[in-house]
Amino acid sequence: MTTTTDIFTDSRRRFSESQKKLAEVWDESQKQLSESQKKLVYTWIDNLPTGMIQVNLSDTFQKTLNFQRELVNSALQAQQVAVQLAMETQRQFWDNYFQLTQKTAEETQNTTTTNW
DSSP states (O other): OOOHHHHHHHHHHHHHHHHHHHHHHHHHHHHHHHHHHHHHHHHHHHHSOHHHHOOOHHHHHHHHHHHHHHHHHHHHHHHHHHHHHHHHHHHHHHHHHHHHHHHHHHHHHHHHHHHO
16 A cells, blocks of 8 residues: 555655756756857958957057046046146135235225224
8 A cells, every 4th residue: 555655655755866867967067058159269260351359459558548647647647637736726715814914914904094
């Protein structure tokens, strides 16, 4: 007589086997897909004219270097403008401060001398 435990154990075993087979099929399909992609790329590269694959590394390096130089110069110019603006703002602040202080001192002196 078959018990519930036997049925459950048998069912679990069959499920594990089917999971194992599914995993094997999945792995195999992934390997085949990867191989197909490699073959496609290699076939594509083999059929390209030789001049299309060549890259002038010296030219690419020089262009990259020039771009970096322009980027750094732009950043330095922006910093220079920001510093000049900050200095001009401070200069105006202190000029206004001293003019206002001078004016206040003159008015105070005029008021003080007339009240005496």
